Amino acid sequence: VPFDQMDGDIWMNGSFVPWKDAKIHVLTHGLHYASSVFEGERAYGGEVFKLRAHTERLIESGRILGFKVPYSAETLDAATNELLKRQGFVDAYVRPVAWRGSEMMGVSAQNNTINVAIAAWVWPSYFDPEQRMKGIRLDMAEYRRPDPMTAPSRAKAAGLYMICTISKHAAEAKGYADALMLDWRGRVAEATGANIFFVGDGVIHTPDPDCFLNGITRQTVIELARRRGLEVRERAIMPEELSGFSECFICGTAAEVTPVAEIADWRFTPGDITRQLIGDYSNEVQPKRQAAE
Ligand code: PMP
Structure with a gap:
């Protein structure tokens, strides 16, 4: 199954959307100019290991790129926990991502919306x-x-x-x-x-x-x-x-x-x-x- 065709939900900009519908426009600034930051987290026994440290690093990565992630660490952590529960995952990989949106095209995109999504999937081993x-x-x-x-x-x-x-x-x-x-x-x-x-x-x-x-x-x-x-x-x-x-x-x-x-x-x-x-x-x-x- 292609990665974008899986079942389940993705948290996107404050609500849960069906996995297949979690889409962005082709003129997204993050795609053209790499104005995007992300995290990689792992849940074990239903809990993300060092979740807050990862969430804080996501927010800090955004700050370094000159944008403010528009959700608090508390909100993002709660969304992550809710996502794992909805997906029914105990051991899983979690991928939060934040990026500049598609309102303006060009190197400068001061006022583009900052989008945030969180996806999770089962990923037992990174290497063979x-x-x-x-x-x-x-x-x-x-x-x-x-x-x-x-x-x-x-x-x-x-x-x-x-x-x-x-x-x-x-x-x-x-x-x-x-x-x-x-x-x-x-x-x-x-x-x-x-x-x-x-x-x-x-x-x-x-x-x-x-x-x-x-x-x-x-x-x-x-x-x-x-x-x-x-x-x-x-x-x-x-x-x-x-x-x-x-x-x-x-x-x-x-x-x-x-x-x-x-x-x-x-x-x-x-x-x-x-x-x-x-x-x-x-x-x-x-x-x-x-x-x-
Ligand atoms: N270096 C790079 C380039 C990485 O992508 C990662 C994974 N995030 C790491 C180091 C290890 O970081 P962490 O232990 O926080 O996952």
């Missing part, structure tokens, strides 16, 4: 589950993450995904699952939709998120690793260093914690630290319900 167990294979991307002075790299903005889709398609065409992107300086940055971690001599290393998303999953994984007493170093990592690491994994809301077996000519073996963090993350995302006594 079999590959995911062994560790996925990444190619090196041709494009680099831009300098923060070149693009608003802290926003989860649709425009920043142009180079991600190009890079992921190029990697897939060569049989890889995804691509590793360097930053404009040539430092290791992230995958096309997830942050990256390495393990060497029992220490965890991950790039400073100074020109890409400081993922909510990334922050959670760092906290979980430190809770275990593991050392986590956030620092500049050059590609030449990759040969010195034994384990590698990527993480993000959709990808969760996914082991990496290869990056171009480098090899990694999913080991104890990756396995422990996969387990810790899957425990952490389950709703913490008060034990009824």
Whole structure:
């Protein structure tokens, strides 16, 4: 079934509309000029993990693009919860999106309506589950993450995904699952939709998120690793260093914690630290319900 033909409802600008009717005009500013921001969230056991953090990031991404999301975080969170209930989803992926509408065409569209929609669907695994167990294979991307002075790299903005889709398609065409992107300086940055971690001599290393998303999953994984007493170093990592690491994994809301077996000519073996963090993350995302006594 094509994605736009599924059953169910989508929350759009304050009310629920049938999935197939959640349409926009072809002259939408967001489509032509990428004036669009979005989120990716996951519900586990009926509750979105860190929902408010995602909602606040959506609002902040809009602010960075110069617009105000016209709903409060409370309203958006309530809409998300209501949507999950209506759809009857327990474990699901949630996609909020906010964009400039179609009242004006041109680079400037100061007064265009800001639209917001929230859709949810069942999306069990971002990568092929079999590959995911062994560790996925990444190619090196041709494009680099831009300098923060070149693009608003802290926003989860649709425009920043142009180079991600190009890079992921190029990697897939060569049989890889995804691509590793360097930053404009040539430092290791992230995958096309997830942050990256390495393990060497029992220490965890991950790039400073100074020109890409400081993922909510990334922050959670760092906290979980430190809770275990593991050392986590956030620092500049050059590609030449990759040969010195034994384990590698990527993480993000959709990808969760996914082991990496290869990056171009480098090899990694999913080991104890990756396995422990996969387990810790899957425990952490389950709703913490008060034990009824
Ligand atoms: N980097 C990129 C480019 C992403 O698309 C994502 C997924 N939103 C992440 C990192 C990870 O972010 P999060 O853990 O907040 O989902």
